[in-house]
Amino acid sequence: MKKDYLECGIIVNTHGVRGEMKLQSLCDSPEILASLDRVFFKKGEIYVEKEITRASVFKQFVIMGIAGISDIDAAAALKGTTVYASRENFELDEGTYFIADIEGLPVIDNISGEKYGTVKEVINRGAHDIYVVSTPWGERLVPVVDQFVKKVDVDNGVYIETIPGLIKD
Secondary structure, eight states, rough: OSSSSSEEEEEEETTTTTEEEEEEESSSHHHHHHSSSEEEEEETEEEEEEEEEEEETTTTTEEETTOOSSSSHHHTTTTTTEEEEGGGOOOOOTTTTHHHHHHHEEEEEEETOOOOEEEEEEEESSEEEEEEEEEETTTEEEEETTTTTTETTTTTTHHHHHHHSSOOO
């Protein structure tokens, strides 16, 4: 099931004394986060909409002002808070998808159809993503490269071709 709201940033600090905050972007780039006109805070199971009054990119961070947060104390109280964006705020190019839509998908052998497990997490630490796959044989790391990942279908699963030792011992 696709989530209506996607994690897009984390408030890491205050910026100045007028309630602005420094956010670490969880988007493909800080510019994407800075381009939004609204974000959402999660309160229990409810998402509360907040208007962005100002946003700019500073180094790898986003400096953001949010309506109703007007002093350093209010901003400091939000440190560590994850901010969300509505799925509606983004347009995806053909063949692209949200990481949130990959997590939980079954991982299936592209040739035999055997189900190996599910994508537990997506790690991005360099040149390409890595899928952490929960299998009956333990967690396995699958590099997201053409050699292994043959197709990603966000409605049905991640189809891979494996080599000895990648999934099964």
